[in-house]
Amino acid sequence: MKFTLSWLKDHLETDASLEEICARLTMIGLEVEDVDDKAAFKPFVIAKVIAAEQHPNADKLKVLMVDTGTGEPVQVVCGAPNARTGLVGAFAAPGTYVPGIDMTLSVGNIRGVESRGMMCSEKELEISDDHTGIIDLPEDAPLGTSYAAYAGLDDPVIEINLTPNRPDCTSVHGIARDLAASGLGTLKSRPAPSFPVEGVTAIKVRLELGEDRHLCPGFALRLVRGVKNGPSPAWMRQRLTAIGLRPINALVDITNYLTFDQGRPLHVFDAAKVTGNLTVRRAKEGEKVLALDTREYTLSPANVVIADEESVESIGGVMGGEYSGCDEATTDVLIESALWDPMNIAKTGRTLGIITDARYRFERGVDPEYMVPGIERATELVLELCGGTAAKLNVVGYEGHTAKAVDFPVSEVKRLTGLEVSPEESVSILQKLGFGVEGSGERFRVTVPSWRPDVDGKADLVEEVMRIHGVDNIVAAALPSHNAVNGKILTTLQIRTRQARRALASRGMLEAVTWSFISEEQAKLFGGGQPALKLANPIAADMSDMRPSLLPGLLTAAQRNADKGYGDVAIFEVSGTYEGDTPEAQRRVTGGVRRGTASLNGAGRLWSNAAKGGGKPVDVFDAKADAIAVLEACGVPMGNVQFEAGGPAWYHPGRSGTIKLGPKIVLGAFGEFHPKTLDALDVSGPIAGFEIYVDAMPEPKKKATRTKPALELSPFQAVKRDFAFVVDKAVEAAAIARAASGADRKLVTAVNVFDVFEGASLGEGKKSVAIEVTIQPVERTLTDEDFEALTSRIVANVAKSTGGVLRA
Numbered sequence: 001m002k003f004t005l006s007w008l009k010d011h012l013e014t015d016a017s018l019e020e021i022c023a024r025l026t027m028i029g030l031e032v033e034d035v036d037d038k039a040a041f042k043p044f045v046i047a048k049v050i051a052a053e054q055h056p057n058a059d060k061l062k063v064l065m066v067d068t069g070t071g072e073p074v075q076v077v078c079g080a081p082n083a084r085t086g087l088v089g090a091f092a093a094p095g096t097y098v099p100g101i102d103m104t105l106s107v108g109n110i111r112g113v114e115s116r117g118m119m120c121s122e123k124e125l126e127i128s129d130d131h132t133g134i135i136d137l138p139e140d141a142p143l144g145t146s147y148a149a150y151a152g153l154d155d156p157v158i159e160i161n162l163t164p165n166r167p168d169c170t171s172v173h174g175i176a177r178d179l180a181a182s183g184l185g186t187l188k189s190r191p192a193p194s195f196p197v198e199g200v201t202a203i204k205v206r207l208e209l210g211e212d213r214h215l216c217p218g219f220a221l222r223l224v225r226g227v228k229n230g231p232s233p234a235w236m237r238q239r240l241t242a243i244g245l246r247p248i249n250a251l252v253d254i255t256n257y258l259t260f261d262q263g264r265p266l267h268v269f270d271a272a273k274v275t276g277n278l279t280v281r282r283a284k285e286g287e288k289v290l291a292l293d294t295r296e297y298t299l300s301p302a303n304v305v306i307a308d309e310e311s312v313e314s315i316g317g318v319m320g321g322e323y324s325g326c327d328e329a330t331t332d333v334l335i336e337s338a339l340w341d342p343m344n345i346a347k348t349g350r351t352l353g354i355i356t357d358a359r360y361r362f363e364r365g366v367d368p369e370y371m372v373p374g375i376e377r378a379t380e381l382v383l384e385l386c387g388g389t390a391a392k393l394n395v396v397g398y399e400g401h402t403a404k405a406v407d408f409p410v411s412e413v414k415r416l417t418g419l420e421v422s423p424e425e426s427v428s429i430l431q432k433l434g435f436g437v438e439g440s441g442e443r444f445r446v447t448v449p450s451w452r453p454d455v456d457g458k459a460d461l462v463e464e465v466m467r468i469h470g471v472d473n474i475v476a477a478a479l480p481s482h483n484a485v486n487g488k489i490l491t492t493l494q495i496r497t498r499q500a501r502r503a504l505a506s507r508g509m510l511e512a513v514t515w516s517f518i519s520e521e522q523a524k525l526f527g528g529g530q531p532a533l534k535l536a537n538p539i540a541a542d543m544s545d546m547r548p549s550l551l552p553g554l555l556t557a558a559q560r561n562a563d564k565g566y567g568d569v570a571i572f573e574v575s576g577t578y579e580g581d582t583p584e585a586q587r588r589v590t591g592g593v594r595r596g597t598a599s600l601n602g603a604g605r606l607w608s609n610a611a612k613g614g615g616k617p618v619d620v621f622d623a624k625a626d627a628i629a630v631l632e633a634c635g636v637p638m639g640n641v642q643f644e645a646g647g648p649a650w651y652h653p654g655r656s657g658t659i660k661l662g663p664k665i666v667l668g669a670f671g672e673f674h675p676k677t678l679d680a681l682d683v684s685g686p687i688a689g690f691e692i693y694v695d696a697m698p699e700p701k702k703k704a705t706r707t708k709p710a711l712e713l714s715p716f717q718a719v720k721r722d723f724a725f726v727v728d729k730a731v732e733a734a735a736i737a738r739a740a741s742g743a744d745r746k747l748v749t750a751v752n753v754f755d756v757f758e759g760a761s762l763g764e765g766k767k768s769v770a771i772e773v774t775i776q777p778v779e780r781t782l783t784d785e786d787f788e789a790l791t792s793r794i795v796a797n798v799a800k801s802t803g804g805v806l807r808a
Contacts, residue, residue, distance in 0.1 A: 001162045002243035003172045003260065004155040011176035014185025018156055024184045025160060029467045030169055036157040040099055041148035044120065045069065046141045047091035052084050057111040064119065066091055069144015077108075077115035082133035089135040090125065090147040092118045100124035100131075127153065128237065128247070152235070157242050165454040167364035171263030174451065181432035182468050192373070193380035199225075201391045203274060203334060208281040215304050216280045216316065218339040218368065218398030220375045223271055227251070227388035229330045251326040251333055254381045256357070263366060263451075264337065264374035265358035267314060271332035273324040276309030280316060280338075287312060290322045291354070303348045304340070317345045317362040318354050333382065337375035339368055339398070367451035368401045403436075404448040408461050411442060416459065417466045418474055429468045430461065493588055496634040496694050497574050500590040503633035507626060509570040509592055514553030516576065517543035522552040525680055526650055532581040546578040550591030551650065551689055552681065555673070558595045559683040568596035572626075574694070587696075590630050590668075593689035594618040617686040620655040623670040627659060627690040631667065635700055641667070643734050650677040661698070668692035716777040718749070719787075723794065724770040725804035726762055733769050739801035740773055743793040747782075750774035768807050 005018060016024070022032045047068045055061035055077065062083050065073045068091055076091075094116060097104045100123050108115045118124075123131035141150060148154040160175070168174040180187035201223040209215050231237070232253035240247050240256055247253050255266040283299035289312040290296050297315065299305065306314040314320045317340030326333055346363040349355065372395060379390050410423045427437050427444065436447030448455045455461065466474075490498075501511060519542040523529040528548030538544045547553065550573050558569045572592030579585040599622045624643075632638060640661055647656035647669035656671025670690035678685060725736055737751040755770035762768055773794065775782070782790075798804045 001170055001175075001260075002157055002159045003175065004157050004239055004242050006152070006155045007172050007239055007261070008158070008176055008179075011173050011188050012179055012185045013188055014179070016184050018158075021179065021184065022158065024179060024182055025158070025175070027467075027470060027472060028178055028182050029163075029471075030166070030175060030178065031161045032158060033161040034159040036159075038148060038154050038156060040097060041125070041153045042146060043096040044090045044092055044125065044147040046088060046137065046143055046145055046147050046150060047074075047119070048143055049083065049085055049087045049089070049119070052087075055111060055113060057113070061111065063113055066117070066119065067143060068093070069142075074116050075114060076117050076119060077110040077113050078119050078134065080119065080121065080134040082136060083119065086139070087134070088137040088139055088141045088143075090120045090137075092120055098124050099126045125153070127151075127241065152238055155238070155242060164364055167263070167361065167366065167453065168451040170260075170361045170364065172261050174263055177434065178468075181429060193376040195380055195383055195390055197392055198389050199223075199391045201334075201394045203271065203394075204277040205394060205396045206277065206279045207397045208279050209304070212282075213397065215282075215341045215344050216338060216397065217341075218371050219280060219396045220337040220371055220398075221278070221394045221396075222335045222375055222379055223332060223391040224335065224379060224382050224386075224388045225332050225391065227331060227333050227382060227386040229326060229328055229333075229386055232257075232385060249326065249328060250385045251330065251382065254378055254385065258374065258378055258381075259357050259361065262370065262374060262377065263361055264370050264377075265317070265361050265366070266374065266378050267320045267336045267358075268326050269313060269320075269324045269334040269336065270326050270330045271334045272330070274308045274313065274334065278313070279307050281305065281307060283312065289313075289315060291315065291319045292322055292325055293319065293354075294322060297352050297354070300351075302344075302351065304344060306336070315348065315352070315354070316340055318348055318352070318359045319356050333386075333388075335375055335378050335382065337371050337378070339366070339371055365453040368398070369450040371398060401450045403450065404456070406446045406448060406455070406458055406461060408444045408446045408458050409442060410444065412458050412462050413465050416462045418477070419466060419469060421465055421469050425469065426465045429465050433464060433468070435461075435464075492699055493695060496697065497588065497590075499633040499635075500574050500630045500692070500694060501572075503629045504572040504590070504592055504626065507570075507629055508598075509572045509594075509626070512554060512557055512571040512573050513575075514550070514557055514573060515543060516547055516578075518545055518547045518552050519543065520545050522681065523548055525677060526552055527648065528578070530580070533578055548579060549577055549650075550575060550589055550691060551593065554591055554593045554689065555678075555681050555683050555687065558593050558687065559681070562595060562684070568598040570594045570598040588694045589691055590694055591689065591691040592623075592626050593687055594622050594626070595685070595687040618688045619686070620652075620657070620671050620688055623672070623688040623690045624657060627668055627670045627692055630690075630692045631659070631697075634694065634697055636661065636667070636697055642738075643732075645732060647671050650674055659692070661696075665696055665698070666693065667696055714776055714778050716781055718774055718776045719782070721773050721775065721787075721791065722754075722770060723773060723798075724755070724768050724807040725798055725802070726766050726768050726807050727802050727804040729758070729765050729767050731767075731769075731802045731804070733771075735802050736769050736798055736804060737771060739798045739804075740771055740794050742801075743797045744790055746778065747775050747790060748773055748794075749776040769804075 022035060025032050045068055047066045049064050050067050050073060051065040053063050055063050061077055061079050064076045064078050064083060066076050067073055092098055092105055094105050094107050105118055119134040121131045121134050122128045162169055177187055179185060201221055205219050205221050207216055229249050229251050232247055232250040236253055236257055237247040240253060245256055251268045255268055259265045282301045283303040283305045285300055287299045288296055304316040305312045306316055312321060313324045340362045342363045342365050345359055349359040383390060410426045413419055413421045413426060423442060430437050430446060434449040438445045446461055517535060520529055523545040526549040529545060533546040535544055554571055554573060557571060561569045574590045577587050577589045597617055599616055599618045642660045644658045644660060646653055647658050650673060651671035652674050658669045659667040661667050668691050672688045733753045737753060740751045741748050752772045753769060754772050757768040795806050
């Protein structure tokens with residue numbers, strides 16, 4: 001949003017400097033992005049031609065003697081047809097940068113005659129496109145003074161970075177209102193427009209939108225007869241040019257001026273070019289319109305248009321049509337002021353690729369109560385600048401504005417901002433901003449003005465009080481200190497999420513981020529696909545369901561890498577999965593897959609793997625090792641963890657396992673994937689993976705204060721004993737290890753399975769499992785009798801738990 005300083009002061013009575021105004025704008029939330037103080041115009045001075053003679057070597061050039069107010073005439077060679085003795089204009093000395101020709105002047109020699117400067121045209125100063133002659137000023141213009149100051153070109157331009165929630169400040173008047181509320185002056189009030197009205201506006205307007213009346217809640221139209229359209233006055237042209245708009249003619253410039261001055265976009269039609277009455281309707285499929293930017297747009301029923309009885313005349317709220325536009329021949333003009341649906345305007349603008357000042361305001365929301373006053377002000381300007389006679393105003397559809405009311409306890413200001421603002425000051429601020437306030441004490445009923453569609457609740461009112469009172473008044477406060485340097489800041493789930501990431505990264509896996517949405521087929525493949533988890537508006541057909549598992553995304557990601565030549569992939573993700581549509585049914589899961597030869601040991605094409613055919617393919621034990629690494633990193637007591645054969649249906653039944661903590665808590669599963677699962681996902685192997693439910697891990701128990709050292713080593717030598725048990729094939733090796741360990745929890749510190757053997761000599765359906773038991777004495781050296789007793793307990797425990805017999 002751009003405006004000039006003098007423009008602002010048309011609405012704000014203030015003695016504040018440019019610097020003070022800019023600082024206050026930023027403080028109240030209207031951040032100043034740029035200030036152009038027109039320094040480029042300062043070198044140009046008013047000068048008078050005291051002599052003009054024909055150039056000796058060029059018919060179209062003249063040699064001028066110019067009085068610049070310094071007392072020493074300057075010789076200038078000039079080709080302007082209006083150069084003459086006595087002319088007063090704008091002079092640029094050598095060293096001056098002239099923006100219209102993008103050149104810095106120097107002393108020149110033109111056809112053998114020295115020239116020490118330049119008499120400038122309006123185009124050379126970028127005031128207008130007029131370059132037919134040099135600037136011709138009144139004879140009483142003060143010589144030697146700044147031309148910019150004399151012509152009003154030294155007016156600084158301020159640009160603010162306006163956020164989308166502040167449509168009220170898309171106007172100079174709205175910005176002035178905010179500054180006045182902040183105490184930087186007084187808001188000026190202009191008397192309501194008053195002018196005679198003769199006759200009626202014969203052209204009628206119909207709103208043919210059916211049940212979609214919200215697309216155009218109101219439409220006002222007025223005919224002004226007998227206008228004389230020409231250039232707009234200099235002050236208006238200068239302001240429009242300063243903010244980057246090209247002056248066209250008085251009628252069009254008035255609409256552009258009011259768009260910025262009051263935030264009220266308008267449109268003017270040449271009444272002679274409108275056939276019959278006007279209709280506001282949806283465009284027909286394929287209907288076309290030649291717009292004011294000379295481009296032809298193809299419309300659809302999603303676009304709302306203004307049409308006469310022959311064709312479309314305007315894209316409602318976005319851009320007018322070229323055919324019915326006003327030019328110098330216009331004598332009767334129709335002025336339109338309407339309301340449009342912000343969402344529809346935004347969609348139309350994006351679809352057609354049109355960016356206009358009208359669209360910018362309508363899609364943010366204009367003041368509905370200014371629809372009629374806006375057209376009255378436009379009519380007043382038309383009559384003032386172009387003459388004519390105004391007809392009676394036609395207003396269609398508008399049913400008035402219902403103001404929002406908000407219950408406002410002023411204590412919220414302190415609670416939400418920390419600012420100590422008295423109720424009286426809070427009320428005063430809101431009233432200065434145009435809010436209606438009723439009540440007393442600590443609670444008020446606040447009526448929201450029609451120009452503030454962004455204010456909905458009490459927090460919005462607190463924001464208004466805060467920004468006008470001054471954000472810089474908020475006292476900086478340190479965050480509350482924790483009891484210790486290593487005090488707990490993150491939740492247990494957050495800590496475990498970090499630990500899981502670090503553990504897997506240290507094992508050579510790369511973190512991936514996959515979509516939370518998968519296809520229905522994939523969801524059903526991994527236990528999902530419930531109706532409650534379907535997306536109402538999926539971004540793609542194959543992203544219709546919330547994922548029940550991380551594995552589909554990781555598997556397809558691994559395959560995409562393999563398709564591009566990276567077959568040895570090890571990736572993981574720590575994120576959410578969804579078992580239902582409630583917060584409790586969202587889980588935090590760590591998942592990972594390894595493909596090809598991307599095992600932790602012996603991965604890829606190493607010389608040591610040549611005998612293995614290029615590397616060991618990943619298998620169930622790689623996935624199990626990754627899962628165990630996550631559990632250990634998260635602090636799960638591994639002595640209580642149990643591994644059971646078999647896992648969910650998407651794993652290979654004979655090459656997978658389920659991880660439990662006790663008989664009930666399932667911590668996760670791992671394994672090689674079922675061939676049917678891989679086929680359904682169009683993924684090839686070898687590939688193995690795992691999932692660990694981080695949120696299923698119990699909270700760690702608080703450790704009691706230790707009075708003894710954290711690490712105590714036994715002074716006695718550990719002893720290892722080997723046992724081989726013959727058991728049924730169905731017996732798990734882990735069951736044998738648990739039974740051996742349970743023989744004596746203090747002495748038996750480790751049990752390791754080191755051999756499994758099956759053969760006819762053992763009997764049908766039997767196998768031999770060999771374990772190594774580590775025995776660590778703590779209090780004394782064990783005697784042979786102690787070892788014999790412990791060995792007997794181990795054998796008896798295994799026999800009782802698994803039916804195992806010590807192998808002879």
